[in-house]
Amino acid sequence: MSETWNQRTKLVHGGTRRSQYNEVSEAIFLTQGFVYDSAEQAEARFIETGPDEFIYARYGNPTVDMFEKRMAALEGAEDAFAAASGMAAVNGALTSLVKAGDHVVSAKALFGSCNYILADVLGRFGVEVTFIDGTDLEAWRAAVRPDTKAVFFESMSNPTLEVIDIAGVAEIARAAGATVVVDNVFSTPVFSRAIEQGADVVIYSATKHIDGQGRALGGVVLGTKEYIRGTLEPYMKHTGGSLSPFNAWVMLKGLETISLRVNAQAESALQIAGALDGHPALARMIYPGLPGHAQNALVQTQLGGKGGTVLSLDLKGGKAAAFKFLNALTIPVISNNLGDAKSIATHPATTTHQRLSDALKVELGITPGLVRFSVGLEDTDDLIADLTAALEAASV
Numbered sequence: 001m002s003e004t005w006n007q008r009t010k011l012v013h014g015g016t017r018r019s020q021y022n023e024v025s026e027a028i029f030l031t032q033g034f035v036y037d038s039a040e041q042a043e044a045r046f047i048e049t050g051p052d053e054f055i056y057a058r059y060g061n062p063t064v065d066m067f068e069k070r071m072a073a074l075e076g077a078e079d080a081f082a083a084a085s086g087m088a089a090v091n092g093a094l095t096s097l098v099k100a101g102d103h104v105v106s107a108k109a110l111f112g113s114c115n116y117i118l119a120d121v122l123g124r125f126g127v128e129v130t131f132i133d134g135t136d137l138e139a140w141r142a143a144v145r146p147d148t149k150a151v152f153f154e155s156m157s158n159p160t161l162e163v164i165d166i167a168g169v170a171e172i173a174r175a176a177g178a179t180v181v182v183d184n185v186f187s188t189p190v191f192s193r194a195i196e197q198g199a200d201v202v203i204y205s206a207t208k209h210i211d212g213q214g215r216a217l218g219g220v221v222l223g224t225k226e227y228i229r230g231t232l233e234p235y236m237k238h239t240g241g242s243l244s245p246f247n248a249w250v251m252l253k254g255l256e257t258i259s260l261r262v263n264a265q266a267e268s269a270l271q272i273a274g275a276l277d278g279h280p281a282l283a284r285m286i287y288p289g290l291p292g293h294a295q296n297a298l299v300q301t302q303l304g305g306k307g308g309t310v311l312s313l314d315l316k317g318g319k320a321a322a323f324k325f326l327n328a329l330t331i332p333v334i335s336n337n338l339g340d341a342k343s344i345a346t347h348p349a350t351t352t353h354q355r356l357s358d359a360l361k362v363e364l365g366i367t368p369g370l371v372r373f374s375v376g377l378e379d380t381d382d383l384i385a386d387l388t389a390a391l392e393a394a395s396v
């Protein structure tokens with residue numbers, strides 16, 4: 001593989017390793033273990049595992065290794081560790097890093113399961129977490145302390161699509177010696193330059209755009225070789241959050257087309273947001289790619305002007321209108337994944353973010369009328385017509 005390759009070449013060829021058969025498509029090594037030629041060789045491999053050597057699929061596997069190398073090449077990271085799901089990645093990235101007595105600062109606008117790890121899990125083990133408004137750099141400056149071990153945020157938050165200034169937060173965190181951990185799902189690995197912008201650790205749920213066709217769970221953590229192999233890998237390989245070889249293969253094939261898919265989805269999302277913005281049934285149309293979005297300037301500098309593949313609609317009629325709207329859709333499906341080829345509509349307040357308290361939902365803008373809409377690969381005009389008809393149905 002060449003360092004000078006551009007993104008789309010890395011997506012197709014990055015990390016590819018062929019077996020003795022010289023197959024074209026990446027091989028699935030669906031094996032949990034590996035045979036040693038001798039007892040001495042087994043002993044030696046447990047002392048030091050060489051680059052082409054494997055022990056057990058929980059520790060590593062050739063197909064999983066290809067996925068990790070392709071992701072590292074794509075993100076411009078030194079190394080990567082593939083996880084069983086996005087949440088295994090978030091949990092491993094944070095839990096392997098902190099210990100009792102440490103302090104963590106986190107943006108408060110988080111996906112429900114991320115909120116569980118920060119608000120419940122870390123606290124139970126004696127880690128103090130301070131939650132702030134992630135879009136406010138002054139709030140980060142005020143919250144970071146000499147004992148702050150890590151900062152955590154979703155670079156584009158789920159589901160209200162706040163965009164957080166990676167370079168700005170990284171500058172503040174680094175001055176305090178804190179590790180910058182970014183959940184980058186909504187930014188997608190195609191639009192992201194998070195490592196270059198100062199993130200130390202970047203996390204993706206591969207379940208979303210990397211698979212992109214709703215088939216398999218997966219996750220990945222990217223960072224320096226020292227962090228990935230020294231800090232994260234021992235935690236992941238002994239606690240069991242490793243990615244299955246079959247799912248790694250699904251993700252490798254997903255990466256081949258991800259650039260085409262998310263660029264088309266983002267283009268469609270911009271057109272849909274523009275067409276529906278100001279519709280009388282809507283209290284708010286949230287899409288970071290729209291010029292009126294509060295962090296649109298950051299979208300230009302941080303994401304190359306791409307507003308992502310998800311938009312959120314806030315219906316004036318609250319939950320009843322949101323449910324009418326969802327039930328009137330004929331092309332998008334009601335579900336809770338995102339980044340899929342199929343457009344997916346979600347009511348966060350009653351599903352993905354149900355576990356948050358009512359007070360926190362209000363604070364985060366997760367209103368009863370809010371619908372998260374993940375734009376798929378269907379024809380844009382068909383989607384606009386269907387969404388418009390559903391808005392009409394929700395208004396009566």
Ligand SMILES: *Cc1c(COP(=O)(O)O)cnc(C)c1O
Nearest residue numbers: 085086087111158185205207218
């Ligand atoms: C979906 C999601 C996750 C979790 O990913 P899974 O693969 O479902 O475990 C984490 N963070 C964000 C922002 C997500 O959207």
